[in-house]
Every structure is written in structure tokens, then in C-alpha cells.
Amino acid sequence: ILDLGSGSGRDCYMLSQLVGEKGHVTGIDMTEDQLEVARRFVDYHMKEFGYKKPNVDYVQGYIEALTEAGLQNNSFDIIISNCVVNLSPDKRRVLAEAYSVLKDGGEFYFSDVYSSGRLTEEIKNHKVLWGECIGGALWWKDLLQLAEEAGFSLPRLVTAQIITVDNKELQDILGDYKFVSATYRLFKVPKVNPTHTCQVIYNGHIKGVEDHFPFDHQYKFKANEVVTVDAEMASILTHSRYAESFTCQPPGGPCEPCGVKPEVSVT
Incomplete structure (x- = not known):
């Protein structure tokens, strides 16, 4: 997993525990002072989690230049970011770089x-608006x-x-603009014909959400229930880490596994 704008490492250490000792988490941040704080607590967290060796590392660099920072193309299963893309002056480049370093079937969750x-x-x-993540x-x-x-x-x-913005002076500057804090999932999967649909069945094998x-906001899958999904969702379920958790079929066709599970080593 890669954390864009990892700061002092809080999210990285939460992920470190989630992925387990065999997984790996990398944090990238442009601020050396923040990275120094994050690195200071590596040994502490590994001891707390009972790991024999660290599964976290930190890289100094810019989220618009991941490969320049030494991160390899097609090397991460998941990328996360928590209100950091907002602060980038070149968001187009951020998304392009994230796509490059993700493996096929990988996800950018931010x-x-x-x-x-x-x-x-x-x-x-x-x-002030920039500092409050509104200006970006x-x-x-x-x-x-x-x-x-x-x-x-x-x-x-x-x-x-x-x-909501409660400051009257800032309200006057913002005028009629409205703002939301939102979480999105973006996947690196093959393009499909948008007119096609598919029926899928969730097998209930994902730990913690078996039933x-x-x-996402649109799709909520109950175990062993047939759900008709759009072509892009079918492509996501077929080519991502969820491939073995669903069976898929074209409407009226026989049901079969959505696809072969990608080789996933959490990086």
C-alpha cells in the first residue's frame, strides 16, 4: 500500500497493522521534518504489533513525481490519500503518477x-482558504x-x-460555491462497453463483511444475492482483488467465477 502525503505516519501505522507482517506500507511526503517524526516511531510500532521486522518505510518526494522519488511502476496494490491531493498544484499529474505505480487491478482510494x-x-x-483545503x-x-x-x-x-463555512468574510469571497468532503474509489482495470450489464453474486468470503x-454509494452486496451491475463495475470485480469474492454471469447466462485472482502481495 502507498500513502500519498503520509505526514507523521499515523495512517501508515494503522495500515501496517491491517496488512500484517507479510504486507508492506510505503509513505511518501515532501516534508523531511514530518518524515523524521514518522521514522522515529517505526521500531515502537513494530514492537507493539509483534513484528520481527518493519513492514513500513518512508520516502521523501512529491506526489506529482512518484517515479522520480524511486517508486516503481506497477508496484502497488492500493494507494490511499487523506485530503492531500487537494493541496497539489497539478492534480492531473498526481492521478497520472498514481495510475503508473499501481498494479493492474489496483485501486486508488482517497x-x-x-x-x-x-x-x-x-x-x-x-x-486561509488554501490552508483550510477549500482553495485547492x-x-x-x-x-x-x-x-x-x-x-x-x-x-x-x-x-x-x-x-459549511461559518466565517462571514470567507462566505462573501466564496459566494455561491458549495463544498463537500468525499471519498472515491478509482480502479486500474480494462475499459469495457458501457452498454453491457452483468449479474454478480457475492460469496461472503471477505472477512468482517461476510453478510x-x-x-460504494451505489452498490451494496448481500451474500448469495444476485445483483445486476453496470459493465464497469463488472470489470472492477473481475480484474481487482475482489475477483474470487464474486461469481459473474451475463444476464440469463451460467454463473462462473468473475476471474482469476490477481497475484497480490500487499506492497
Whole structure:
């Protein structure tokens, strides 16, 4: 797993425990002071988790230049980010780099702030709004376009929450713009014919969500229940780490495994 903008390492250490000793987590951040703090607690967390050797490492670099920082193409199963893409001046490059270092079938799972329209230069350059992750908010429609340009599947919305600005001075600057904090899932899977549909059955084998698997805002799968999905969702289930958790069939056709499970070594 790769964490974009890992800061002091909090999310990396949570992931370290989740993936287990055989998994691996890499954090990248541009701030050496933050990385110094994160590295200081590697041994502490490995001892707490009972690991014989560290499964976390940290890299200094920019999220717009992952390969320049030494990260290899096609090397990560999952990329996460928590309100960091927002702060990048080149979001197109961030998505392109994330796509490059993901393995086939990999996922970019991230939370950020989005706006109801393209922001004015006044808002983008306002220091307070930038610091509050408002000035760097991406218009949600631009996210769809940038994801497609990078090669990702259509972003799948997981959650969204309205952001309110209570300061009158800032309200006047923002005008009619609205903002949400949203989490999206983007997958590196083959493109498909958007007119096709597929029927899938969740087999209940994912630990912790055996009875009911909430995939995103649109699809929530109950174990052993037939669900008709769009072609892109079928491609995600067929080519991602979920391949062995579903059986798929074209409408009216015989049911068979969604695909061969990709070789996944959590990196």
C-alpha cells in the first residue's frame, strides 16, 4: 500500500497493522521534518504489533513525481490519500503518477474536498482558504475527466458530507460555491462497453463483511444475492482483488467465477 502525503505516519501505522507482517506500507511526503517524526516511531510500532521486522518505510518526494522519488511502476496494490491531493498544484499529474505505480487491478482510494464549480483565482490564491483545503478544491466534474485521462475507471463515490463555512468574510469571497468532503474509489482495470450489464453474486468470503459488503454509494452486496451491475463495475470485480469474492454471469447466462485472482502481495 502507498500513502500519498503520509505526514507523521499515523495512517501508515494503522495500515501496517491491517496488512500484517507479510504486507508492506510505503509513505511518501515532501516534508523531511514530518518524515523524521514518522521514522522515529517505526521500531515502537513494530514492537507493539509483534513484528520481527518493519513492514513500513518512508520516502521523501512529491506526489506529482512518484517515479522520480524511486517508486516503481506497477508496484502497488492500493494507494490511499487523506485530503492531500487537494493541496497539489497539478492534480492531473498526481492521478497520472498514481495510475503508473499501481498494479493492474489496483485501486486508488482517497478522500478530499470538492467544489460545485471551478474556483476563481481569488479563491485559489487565498491563503486561509488554501490552508483550510477549500482553495485547492477540485470541481467534481473535473475529477471525472482527470480520472478518465489517466486511464482509471469512473470514480465510484463512497461517502460525501457537506462542508459549511461559518466565517462571514470567507462566505462573501466564496459566494455561491458549495463544498463537500468525499471519498472515491478509482480502479486500474480494462475499459469495457458501457452498454453491457452483468449479474454478480457475492460469496461472503471477505472477512468482517461476510453478510453485507458495502462497496460504494451505489452498490451494496448481500451474500448469495444476485445483483445486476453496470459493465464497469463488472470489470472492477473481475480484474481487482475482489475477483474470487464474486461469481459473474451475463444476464440469463451460467454463473462462473468473475476471474482469476490477481497475484497480490500487499506492497
